[in-house]
Amino acid sequence: MWSNHINYYCPMKTHQLVLAWIENELSEGRLAVGGRLPAERSLAEQLKVSRTSVREAIRILEAMGVVRAGVGSGPDAGTVVISDPTAALGSALRLHVATQHLPVADIVETRVLLESWAVSHAKPGSPELADASRLLAEMDSDDVGVDAFLALDVRFHLALADAAGNAVVSAMMGSLRESITGYASRFTANLPDWDATAGRLRAEHHGILAAVQNNDGERAARLVADHIEGYYREAGLASAGTVPLRP
Amino acid sequence: MWSNHINYYCPMKTHQLVLAWIENELSEGRLAVGGRLPAERSLAEQLKVSRTSVREAIRILEAMGVVRAGVGSGPDAGTVVISDPTAALGSALRLHVATQHLPVADIVETRVLLESWAVSHAKPGSPELADASRLLAEMDSDDVGVDAFLALDVRFHLALADAAGNAVVSAMMGSLRESITGYASRFTANLPDWDATAGRLRAEHHGILAAVQNNDGERAARLVADHIEGYYREAGLASAGTVPLRP
DNA sequence: CCCCTCCTGTGGTCTAACCACACTGTAGGC
DNA sequence: GCCTACAGTGTGGTTAGACCACAGGAGGGG
Numbered sequence: 001m002w003s004n005h006i007n008y009y010c011p012m013k014t015h016q017l018v019l020a021w022i023e024n025e026l027s028e029g030r031l032a033v034g035g036r037l038p039a040e041r042s043l044a045e046q047l048k049v050s051r052t053s054v055r056e057a058i059r060i061l062e063a064m065g066v067v068r069a070g071v072g073s074g075p076d077a078g079t080v081v082i083s084d085p086t087a088a089l090g091s092a093l094r095l096h097v098a099t100q101h102l103p104v105a106d107i108v109e110t111r112v113l114l115e116s117w118a119v120s121h122a123k124p125g126s127p128e129l130a131d132a133s134r135l136l137a138e139m140d141s142d143d144v145g146v147d148a149f150l151a152l153d154v155r156f157h158l159a160l161a162d163a164a165g166n167a168v169v170s171a172m173m174g175s176l177r178e179s180i181t182g183y184a185s186r187f188t189a190n191l192p193d194w195d196a197t198a199g200r201l202r203a204e205h206h207g208i209l210a211a212v213q214n215n216d217g218e219r220a221a222r223l224v225a226d227h228i229e230g231y232y233r234e235a236g237l238a239s240a241g242t243v244p245l246r247p
Numbered sequence: 248m249w250s251n252h253i254n255y256y257c258p259m260k261t262h263q264l265v266l267a268w269i270e271n272e273l274s275e276g277r278l279a280v281g282g283r284l285p286a287e288r289s290l291a292e293q294l295k296v297s298r299t300s301v302r303e304a305i306r307i308l309e310a311m312g313v314v315r316a317g318v319g320s321g322p323d324a325g326t327v328v329i330s331d332p333t334a335a336l337g338s339a340l341r342l343h344v345a346t347q348h349l350p351v352a353d354i355v356e357t358r359v360l361l362e363s364w365a366v367s368h369a370k371p372g373s374p375e376l377a378d379a380s381r382l383l384a385e386m387d388s389d390d391v392g393v394d395a396f397l398a399l400d401v402r403f404h405l406a407l408a409d410a411a412g413n414a415v416v417s418a419m420m421g422s423l424r425e426s427i428t429g430y431a432s433r434f435t436a437n438l439p440d441w442d443a444t445a446g447r448l449r450a451e452h453h454g455i456l457a458a459v460q461n462n463d464g465e466r467a468a469r470l471v472a473d474h475i476e477g478y479y480r481e482a483g484l485a486s487a488g489t490v491p492l493r494p
Numbered sequence: 495c496c497c498c499t500c501c502t503g504t505g506g507t508c509t510a511a512c513c514a515c516a517c518t519g520t521a522g523g524c
Numbered sequence: 525g526c527c528t529a530c531a532g533t534g535t536g537g538t539t540a541g542a543c544c545a546c547a548g549g550a551g552g553g554g
Contacts, residue, residue, distance in 0.1 A: 072516030092335035319547030
C-alpha cells in the first residue's frame with residue numbers, strides 16, 4: 001500500500017478508508033437503499049486497495065445491517081444496500097451481554113422504558129395495531145405450542161413498538177428482544193405453570209391493546225410495564241422490576 | 248474449506264464460525280474483558296480456517312467495540328477483549344442515518360426519552376453527578392470557545408445519563424449523541440446569537456443538575472426535555488419537539 | 495551498569511489463485 | 525419455431541503464502 005511507504009502519518013487502516021468512502025457515498029445520496037455496490041474487485045481497483053481490505057469493510061457493513069451480500073448473478077446478486085438497524089444493534093448488544101458488561105436486568109429495564117413510551121405514543125388507528133390485534137387472535141388459539149406462543153409474543157410487542165412511529169425506538173426495541181432471546185427459553189423453563197402464565201399473558205395483552213386503542217396512553221404504559229416486569233419476576237430474574245417506571 | 252466439499256448444507260460462512268466460537272468463549276467465561284484472544288495465526292490453525300476468515304471475524308468484533316487490536320508485542324499488543332457498547336451502537340446508528348432510513352428527528356426524540364428517564368432515576372449522591380457539576384463549572388468559564396463548550400456539553404449530558412446506573416441506557420445515549428455529532432456543527436451554525444444561547448444553556452444546565460440533586464426527578468425530566476427540544480428547535484430542526492414527552 | 499542491536503511475535507496488507515453459485519446467451523435437437 | 529442443454533461470464537467465498545511495520549525482550553559490547 002502506498003500510504004505505508006510514502007505518507008509519514010496515515011493512522012487510518014485501509015479498510016476504514018473503504019468504509020469512509022462507502023459512508024460518504026451513502027451520505028451524498030449516490031448510494032441508496034436498494035442500490036448495488038460496485039463489485040469487490042472493481043472497488044478495490046478504484047480505491048487502489050486490495051480486495052481483502054474491501055471485503056473487510058463490506059463484512060463490517062454486513063454485520064451492521066447496511067448491506068447484504070449475495071453470490072451469483074442477476075438482480076438479487078452482488079452487494080446491495082439494505083437498512084436493518086435492528087440487526088446491528090441486536091448483535092452488538094448480544095455480544096456485550098456475553099462479555100457480561102451489560103446486565104440482563106438493565107436490558108429488561110430499558111425495554112420497559114422504551115415499550116411503555118411506545119404504547120403511550122401509539123396512534124390508535126395505525127395499521128401496526130391491526131397487525132397486533134391479528135397476532136393476538138392467533139395467540140388465543142388453543143393449539144399453539146410454547147415456542148409458537150413466544151414467537152407471536154415477540155411479534156406482538158414489536159408491532160406495538162412500531163405503532164409509535166419512531167424508527168429508532170423500534171430498532172432498539174427489536175435489538176433488545178434479540179439480545180436476550182437466548183435467555184427467553186431459560187426463563188420459561190423456570191415458570192411453575194406455563195398454562196396459567198399463558199392465560200394471564202393473553203389477558204394482559206388484550207388489556208394493553210384495548211388501552212392503546214382507547215387512546216389511553218398512560219394506562220397502556222402502566223399495563224405494559226407491569227406486564228413485562230411481572231413476567232420476568234415470575235421467571236426468576238431477580239432484579240427485574242426493582243426500579244419502577246415512574247417514581 | 249472442508250464444509251464446501253463434504254457437507255451438503257453448511258449455510259454458515261467461515262467467519263461466522265469464528266464469530267460463534269469467540270462469542271461462545273465469552274459466554275462461557277473463558278474469555279473476559281481484559282483477556283487476550285489467541286494470535287490470529289494460532290486461531291486460524293485451531294479452528295481449521297484461514298487467517299483471512301479469522302481476521303474478518305475480528306474486524307467485526309472490533310467494529311462492535313468488543314475487541315481492540317494492537318500491533319507489536321508486550322502487554323498492550325495483540326487482540327484484547329474490551330467492552331465499548333457505545334462505539335458499536337454509535338457507528339451503527341450513524342451509518343443508518345447516512346442511509347436516510349433513520350430520521351434525525353427520531354434520534355432527537357429518542358434522546359429526549361432516554362435522557363429524561365435517566366435524570367428522573369439518577370441517584371442524588373452518585374459520583375457521576377459530581378463529574379457533571381465539575382463539567383458545569385468548566386463551561387461557566389468565559390474563555391471556552393464554541394467547540395470546547397459543545398464538547399463539555401456532550402460530556403455533561405453523558406454524565407447525567409450515567410448517573411442513572413443503567414449501562415444500556417448509557418450506551419444508547421452515547422451512541423445517539425455520536426450518531427448526530429456530524430449534525431451538531433451544522434446546528435450551531437444556524438443559531439442567531441451564540442452568546443445568548445450559551446448563556447441560556449448554562450442556566451438550564453444548572454437548573455437540571457439542581458433538580459436532580461434535590462431528588463426532584465419529575466422536574467428534572469421536564470427541564471431536560473425542554474432543554475433538548477428547545478435547543479434543536481432554535482437550531483432549526485423542524486420536527487423536534489412536535490411530540491411532547493408526556494402526553 | 496547501561497546502551498545498542500538483533501530476534502521474535504504481533505497485527506496489517508497485498509497478490510494470486512481457486513471454488514460455488516446463478517444468471518445469460520447460444521447452439522443444438524426436436 | 526420452440527425448447528432444452530451447455531458453456532460463458534461475473535459475482536461473492538475461501539484459501540495460501542508472502543512481505544511489511546511495529547514493539548518488546550534477550551543478548552552482547554561498552
